[in-house]
Every structure is written in structure tokens, then in C-alpha cells.
Amino acid sequence: MRSLLLSLLCAGSALAAPQRVVSLGGDLTEIAFALGRGGAIVAVDLTSVYPAEAQKLPRVGYVRALSAEGILAMKPDLILASGDAGPPEVLRQLERAGVPVVTLPKDHTLAGITAKIRAVAGALDAKSAGEKLAGAFDADCRTVEAASHAGRPLAAVFVMARGDGALSAAGSGTAADAMLAAAGLRNVFAGTEGYKPVSAEMLLDLAPAVLVTGTRTVQASGGLDRLKQNPALSLTPAVKADRVLVFDDMYLLGLGPRAARAARELAIAARR
Ligand code: HEM
Incomplete structure (x- = not known):
């Protein structure tokens, strides 16, 4: 019974994990790969230059000057949009097309990155990897103080x-x-x-x-x-x-x- 429940839960979470993600923002792409979810990304924007694997993916334009057609043509089941993604009308078009869009707030601070990591991890069904990455990032932040x-x-x-x-x-x-x-x-x-x-x-x-x-x-x-x-x-x-x-x-x-x-x-x- 317990194993049935476990496999149902696992099947549930496998279904919940998006499989065709378009990532609009180099930061979000980098986080997705660091979480081990790079394989779910089917297209990226031009600022997605890291890690090297991201550069092999199809490009859907520059994050600040997107158009909806190229993005929708990738048949995404999730769009991750950074705070820089736009113009706003394109984001509205994507939402109207019925594709889930997770838009991260524009937050130009180091402190905001921890929350961004957790949000991307949540959207990609990778919460525990997200906690690890957020912890590692916070540890890196503590080393900045002494130098700065x-x-x-x-x-x-x-x-x-x-x-x-x-x-x-x-x-x-x-x-x-x-x-x-x-x-x-x-x-x-x-x-x-x-x-x-x-x-x-x-x-x-x-x-x-x-x-x-x-x-x-x-x-x-x-x-x-x-x-x-x-x-x-x-x-x-x-x-x-x-x-x-x-x-x-x-x-x-x-x-x-x-x-x-x-x-x-x-x-x-x-x-x-
Ligand atoms: C396709 C041609 C591009 C155009 C027309 C363009 C244009 C711009 C403009 C106008 C800004 C300033 C936004 C503001 O005033 O806040 C900007 C910022 C920026 N661009 Fe581009 N860009 C291009 C390509 C790229 C590429 C390929 C990359 C990275 C690989 C990139 C990385 C950045 C970054 C990181 C910023 C933000 C800087 C900051 O907030 O301090 N850009 N870009």
C-alpha cells in the first residue's frame, strides 16, 4: 500500500514537472541547469550564455525585445520570464495563449537571488535542489562582505x-x-x-x-x-x-x- 502511494506520488510529481520550458533570462537558465533541470529547457533567450550547454539550445530573441510567435512555436508547457523580459505586451500575449508564465520580479540585488533560486526551483519541481543551491549561494554571499x-x-x-x-x-x-x-x-x-x-x-x-x-x-x-x-x-x-x-x-x-x-x-x- 505504502509503495503504491509512493509510486502514485512519484508519478504525480513527474507529471507536475514541466518538460518543455522556454527560459527568458540568462539568470533563470543558469539556475535551471544548476538545479539539474537543464534537460527540460527547449529554448532560451540571447542572454542565456551559461552554462555552455545552454548555448546549443534554440534562441527566441533578446530578453528585452521578445516576440510571442517564436516562443509559442516551441510549444512550451512553462515559460520562465526574468524581470527584464519584455515588452510587457508580449508577456500578456503569452499568458493569453494559455501557457503558464512564471515571471520573476525585477530585483537588482544580491539578496533577491536567493528568492529567485527558490522560485525557479518551485516552478521546475526541484525544491530540494533549490534549497541546496540557495544555501550555497548564501554561503558565497557571506564571503563577499570581507572582501568588499x-x-x-x-x-x-x-x-x-x-x-x-x-x-x-x-x-x-x-x-x-x-x-x-x-x-x-x-x-x-x-x-x-x-x-x-x-x-x-x-x-x-x-x-x-x-x-x-x-x-x-x-x-x-x-x-x-x-x-x-x-x-x-x-x-x-x-x-x-x-x-x-x-x-x-x-x-x-x-x-x-x-x-x-x-x-x-x-x-x-x-x-x-
Ligand atoms: C540584441 C542586441 C542587444 C540590444 C539591442 C541590447 C540592448 C540593451 C539595453 C538598451 C540595455 C539597457 C537597459 C536599461 O537601460 O536598463 C541592455 C542591458 C543589458 N544587456 Fe543588452 N542588448 C543586446 C544584447 C545583449 C546580449 C546578447 C547580452 C548578454 C549576452 C546582453 C546583456 C545585457 C545585460 C546583462 C544588461 C543589463 C545591465 C544592467 O542592468 O546593469 N545584451 N541591453
Whole structure:
């Protein structure tokens, strides 16, 4: 009787576990794989670059500029949508199509990642793996503190190149702002909201001692030397002292399970 009940329960949970998941957000894809549920993912967005297996899956567009047709064509039984997923009309279209959509709140903090791990684990029927991953992430978070509180907070800026090569700096409400804060760095653009174009005057005035950027920006700028020669950056204390730190974009800004390690690495590199 007990074994019958057990097998019924197991069958029940196997049925409950989604089998065709479309993951819209590199953080969610990374969590799904870390939970051992990567096999249930049938398509991902363009920011899903980690782990390497995720890059072999079909792509349904960029997370901030999705369209419903390509996603629905994958016949998902669950859509995981990060807080960055949009535009909102597309998410509404997906819901109207009758596919369950789990939308994670936009939360640009390290603390929010633990809740995100648990939410994804719940949606993928992987609760105990979720508790393990959340515990490991919290343990990583505790190692950030020691690295980030050494000395005075350094003034820093995160820059990103837009398609046309023009540079923008990360203000508040961005992943970059959260990572600078977690690393104990003072974001000189914290007074602005989102990404805003930068000029030489602004940066000279704000005088960041550390400049942080991503590999995509370095590529888009034609290499690190060309980026440093950009007139908006070349006279900053950071570039003059060669304190320019380049990170893989999704490692630093993905706000997934690796974020605490990335924050620690940033904290240490900035103080070297
Ligand atoms: C397809 C072309 C792309 C366009 C047009 C684009 C455009 C943008 C824009 C406009 C933002 C700023 C959003 C804001 O103001 O808050 C942004 C942020 C971001 N993009 Fe893209 N992007 C593209 C591709 C990618 C890819 C392929 C990746 C990763 C592999 C990526 C990673 C990111 C990340 C991590 C942020 C968030 C930064 C933060 O919050 O600090 N982007 N992108």
C-alpha cells in the first residue's frame, strides 16, 4: 500500500514537472541547469550564455525585445520570464495563449537571488535542489562582505557600449549598480536612473578611480586600448591609473547563482 502511494506520488510529481520550458533570462537558465533541470529547457533567450550547454539550445530573441510567435512555436508547457523580459505586451500575449508564465520580479540585488533560486526551483519541481543551491549561494554571499568592506569605498563607474558605439554609464536600478554596491564600490552615477549616455565633462567631474566594463563593450569598441582612448574616458583617474576591469557580461551582471562570486572578484580586483 505504502509503495503504491509512493509510486502514485512519484508519478504525480513527474507529471507536475514541466518538460518543455522556454527560459527568458540568462539568470533563470543558469539556475535551471544548476538545479539539474537543464534537460527540460527547449529554448532560451540571447542572454542565456551559461552554462555552455545552454548555448546549443534554440534562441527566441533578446530578453528585452521578445516576440510571442517564436516562443509559442516551441510549444512550451512553462515559460520562465526574468524581470527584464519584455515588452510587457508580449508577456500578456503569452499568458493569453494559455501557457503558464512564471515571471520573476525585477530585483537588482544580491539578496533577491536567493528568492529567485527558490522560485525557479518551485516552478521546475526541484525544491530540494533549490534549497541546496540557495544555501550555497548564501554561503558565497557571506564571503563577499570581507572582501568588499576593506578600506574606504572607491568611486567607480560601469560603462556599456550601445550598438552605435556610444557609451552609457549604469545608474541606479541596474544590475551593474547592484554589483558595484555589493563589491563595496561607490557608483558615481548612482544619482541617475538606468543607463545614460556619458560625456567627458561628466566623467571628469565625477572622477571614478575604477572603471568597470564588460567583454561585449570591449569588443564593440574595437579592443580595450581603443576603449581607453575614448575621449569620454581617457582623462578619468581610472584610465590614467590603468584601473580598468573587464568582466564577462553575464558573469558580472547576470544576477544568477555566480553573482556573489563575481562581486567578490570585483571587490578584490578593484582594490589590487
Ligand atoms: C540584441 C542586441 C542587444 C540590444 C539591442 C541590447 C540592448 C540593451 C539595453 C538598451 C540595455 C539597457 C537597459 C536599461 O537601460 O536598463 C541592455 C542591458 C543589458 N544587456 Fe543588452 N542588448 C543586446 C544584447 C545583449 C546580449 C546578447 C547580452 C548578454 C549576452 C546582453 C546583456 C545585457 C545585460 C546583462 C544588461 C543589463 C545591465 C544592467 O542592468 O546593469 N545584451 N541591453
